[in-house]
Amino acid sequence: MGAPKQKWTAEEEAALKAGVRKHGSGKWQTILRDPEFSNVLCSRSNVDLKDKWRNINVTLSGLGSREKARLALKRNPQIPKLDDKPSVVNHxxxxxxxxxxxxxxxxxxxxxxxxxxxxxxxx
Structure with missing residues (x-):
């Protein structure tokens, strides 16, 4: 299914980071169309850019999505934890x-x- 995975080069990562600095996160098509980055990222799709950007950010923070969710629950205890036990509601x-x-x-x-x-x- 789809093309085989291609390992990202340092040049492609640098172009992605520069593209996000210039156009913003989420503007993947704009980054791909920008002549400054299009020659380096020509073999990448907008989904490739989105996935790589997400993975770069997870790596930089040192936390995976589960750890981030746990920290969010600790910071905001009003959010109920989902479990099988029925919750007690105070009137x-x-x-x-x-x-x-x-x-x-x-x-x-x-x-x-x-x-x-x-x-x-x-x-």
Missing amino acids: VRSDEDAVEDELVGTPSETVQVADSKKTYTRS
């Missing part, structure tokens, strides 16, 4: 819940809750 009380609790056992009167269209009648 967060709203202002309306608090008003309902206050209404129990008090004399009859009508109360409008701020920022709400609900009206509560005390009995």
Whole structure:
């Protein structure tokens, strides 16, 4: 399936890095069409450039995608971990819940809750 893999040369890597500096990451077709880089990268496709750029960045950071995901979870603990255990959801009380609790056992009167269209009648 497809052409056999070709090892990237130092010249091709340098052209890719210079192309990204000039045009930005993700502008693979623009880099390939640029006369400054087209002669060096003539045997590469836009997908080749994208894959190589991703691999260069993973190598430079020293972390693979799994390690990056683990670090992201450690930095942002609000993101739930996916596992087979059912999660426990704590009920967060709203202002309306608090008003309902206050209404129990008090004399009859009508109360409008701020920022709400609900009206509560005390009995």
